[in-house]
Amino acid sequence: MRKVFIDCGVREGDAIAAFLGDKEVGGGEYYNRLLPREDAHEFSFIGFESPDFKFKEETKKRFTHVPFELKEQLVWIFDGAVEFDTDGESYDCRLLEVSRTGDAEPWRHPNPLSEIKLLPCIDLAAFVMNNFNPDDYLILKLDIEGAEYDVLQRIIETKAISWLNELYAEYHWWGRAELRPQLEDDIKKIEGLYYRNDWP
Known part of the structure; x- marks a missing residue:
């Protein structure tokens, strides 16, 4: 059995640092949401982040002391490319498709120097089922700026949700937020899954 922490929206890696015992990072917000544990040293770590994230080399260097792999892909519902x-x-960086509410037109990044780039994306549900076994211990953290609704819907529909042992999600008010009540109902039905819906 493998133990793996999958961090979607890893950025500088603060969630992983908290998981490894840093009680101060993020003002303690991350550490306080994670389950207390004594086996953190037994985990390997996978972080997903945009390939254009300016500080990805710093993230890699931060975790040279643990098994850590940075995947430069956006977490989404299919393999391919998507506008970011x-x-x-x-x-404020996010998938252009989810940068809206309802049928409104997508709004743009507030930085006037931002760009819409076609960047590689991955079907997270398929990634879980193609790379792990149901008896592995998997922790998933989702902080993906409004894409969480579509990604969670696909994880549930494909039954990949049943492969998870712990799920930490941040929900945003944009994207397909109308899906949240049903998603949370479905998630809470998964036996043995530790779930937090208040990731900061």
Whole structure:
């Protein structure tokens, strides 16, 4: 059995640092949401982040002391490429498709220097089922700026949700937020899954 922490929206890696015991990072917000554990040293780590993130080399260097792989792909519902509105560094970077509410037109990144780039994306549900076994211990953290609704819907529909042991999600008010009540109902039905819907 492998133990793996999958961090979607890893950025500088603060969630992983908290998982490894840093109680101060993020003002303690991350550490306080994670389950207390004594086996963190037994985990390997996979971080997904945009390939244009300006500080990805720093993220890699931060975790040279643990098994860590940075995947330069956007987490989404299919393998391929998707439009990403980005300045390469701020928290306002997001998939253009989810940068809206309802049927409104997508709004743009507030930085006037941002660009819409066609960047590689991955079907997260397929990634889980193609790379792990149901008896592995998998932790998933989702902080993907409005794409969480579509990604969680696909994880549930494909049954990949049943492969997870812990799920930490941040929900945003944009994207397909109308899906949240049903998604949360479905998630809470998964036996043995530790779930937090308040990732900061």
